[in-house]
Amino acid sequence: xxxxxxxxxxxxxxxxxxxxxxxxxxxxxxxxxxxxxxxxxxxxxxxxxxxxxxxxxxxxxxxxxxxxxxxxxxxxxxxxxxxxxxxxxxxxxxxxxxxxxxxxxxxxxxxxxxxxxxxxxxxxxxxxxxxxxxxxxx
Numbered sequence: 001x002x003x004x005x006x007x008x009x010x011x012x013x014x015x016x017x018x019x020x021x022x023x024x025x026x027x028x029x030x031x032x033x034x035x036x037x038x039x040x041x042x043x044x045x046x047x048x049x050x051x052x053x054x055x056x057x058x059x060x061x062x063x064x065x066x067x068x069x070x071x072x073x074x075x076x077x078x079x080x081x082x083x084x085x086x087x088x089x090x091x092x093x094x095x096x097x098x099x100x101x102x103x104x105x106x107x108x109x110x111x112x113x114x115x116x117x118x119x120x121x122x123x124x125x126x127x128x129x130x131x132x133x134x135x136x137x138x
Contacts, residue, residue: 014052014057015052015057015058015059016059017035017050017059018050018059018061019038019040019046019048019050019061020040020041021037021038021039021040021046021048021070022038022039022070023037023038023039023070023071024036024037024038024046024048024070025037025038025071025072025073025074025083026074027074027075027076027081028076029076029079029081029102030079030102031054032051032052032053032054033051033052033054034049034050034051034052034062034074034081035048035049035050035051035052035059036048036049036065036072036074036081036083037049037065037068037069037070037071037072037083037086038070039070043091044068044089045068045069045070045086045087045088045089046068046070047064047065047066047067047068047069048061048064048065049061049062049063049064049065049100050062062100062105063100063105063106063107065083065098065100065107066098066107066109067088067094067096067098068088068089069083069085069086069087069088069094069096070086070087071085071086071087071118071119072084072085072086072118073085073086073117073120073121073122074122075122075123075124076124077099077124079101079102079103080099080100080101080102081099081100081102082097082098082099082110082122083097083098083099083100084096084097084113084117084120084122085097085113085116085117085118085120086118087118092116093116093117093118094116094117094118095112095113095114095115095116095117096109096112096113097109097110097111097112097113098110
């Protein structure tokens with residue numbers, strides 16, 4: 001096994017997000033990075049949804065999420081981004097699942113979780129089905 005010299009690793013400063021926040025989620029899809037939700041300086045969940053283009057080193061705002069929230073789980077299904085659970089404006093966990101279609105530029109509500117969840121992880125199983133902490137959704 002070989003490891004490159006530590007001198008070869010460097011941090012690069014990227015363009016700042018247009019909407020500063022904490023507890024947002026990031027996901028890569030179609031060669032771009034998407035920043036989803038988060039909380040503002042007052043701890044209020046946000047509906048912000050922005051995309052970063054590495055080639056241009058630039059963030060652009062996209063249609064906001066239908067539900068403001070932070071600490072969501074995120075998975076990509078091709079050119080669709082599934083946003084699951086999180087914490088809402090009342091600081092309570094959410095059952096909400098929404099999906100953004102990159103090609104259409106639109107959000108759609110999906111089937112809700114059986115119970116409200118925040119701080120969960122999501123991974124994609126196979127080609128289409130996300131596996132959510134023991135729960136299958138389609």
